């Protein structure tokens with residue numbers, strides 16, 4: 001039996017419509033050319049497809065197409081944003097949080113080695129960073145705040161609009177890792193004074209290996225990859241037409257379906273929680289969360305045994321990146337869970353193809369597993 005996929009926060013399947021549009025950009029009878037080829041029709045057509053996708057993403061984010069820089073994903077976008085604005089500052093102070101993705105934490109650690117100072121804010125028990133915490137951490141030479149919109153393990157949503165207002169008033173750049181946000185919260189770059197924002201196509205039914213960095217007009221970002229001067233010099237490399245077309249269409253579909261999907265997934269989330277609560281010793285991690293992510297701890301069970309007995313469910317304990325090491329999730333530890341409870345936590349992340357039946361089956365499966373494991377140790 002194929003397991004039920006409840007790991008949409010790790011990655012999503014490509015939307016069939018998106019896959020079809022991408023396939024049409026690969027072969028000789030399709031839009032295969034180099035978008036930088038200016039001397040023939042093939043090149044012009046590819047360029048047109050790339051620019052059309054740029055427009056789709058800009059519409060989804062409420063920004064100008066000229067503020068979009070294509071990258072290979074959110075990891076690269078985060079690197080470009082943080083290193084790219086730091087390069088112009090010679091030293092100084094950066095504010096981030098302890099529960100950022102490694103693609104932000106490791107960049108900050110690298111910059112610390114280069115002489116920059118970094119403050120890592122501790123989240124509230126809800127998994128949220130308050131605007132007051134950011135304000136209190138500001139120092140005289142703070143030039144950048146980098147915070148995620150939605151946490152990938154908990155689903156908790158940071159008050160980015162308020163943090164953007166603060167940063168704007170203090171004349172500090174704000175970078176937002178929005179990899180888990182597109183299609184899950186309303187991102188509005190016209191309303192909010194965000195300077196840099198990272199996204200990743202494979203988190204919203206687009207292809208892996210494709211992302212973008214929004215760079216507000218006037219913000220100076222130094223290139224991290226040098227070459228042919230593509231993307232206004234900020235990111236060189238031949239543009240992958242099929243990947244870009246896939247991202248653009250996926251972004252359009254995700255934002256168009258946002259309201260409807262949020263309502264549907266909220267109902268499924270409630271079903272999941274209502275179904276699991278009767279087990280007892282159940283605790284929901286994080287608060288103010290997106291509809292698609294629910295992180296739950298089960299007291300008095302061994303985490304590894306629990307995950308092993310849930311072979312009919314594709315779920316995550318912590319995030320995919322740290323389940324390889326079997327170290328307790330640093331995100332769960334940061335919001336106050338001890339090692340044992342962190343290990344016995346499961347992230348259920350739902351998506352466009354999740355059904356009520358999937359949730360019923362997940363509830364049955366978890367209930368049986370937890371009860372069996374508890375009976376064994378009782």
Ligand SMILES: *Cc1c(COP(=O)(O)O)cnc(C)c1O
Nearest residue numbers: 073074075101103152179180200
């Ligand atoms: C997935 C993810 C990333 C990394 O994105 P890639 O495109 O896979 O490099 C970064 N930050 C967050 C919050 C994520 O969820």
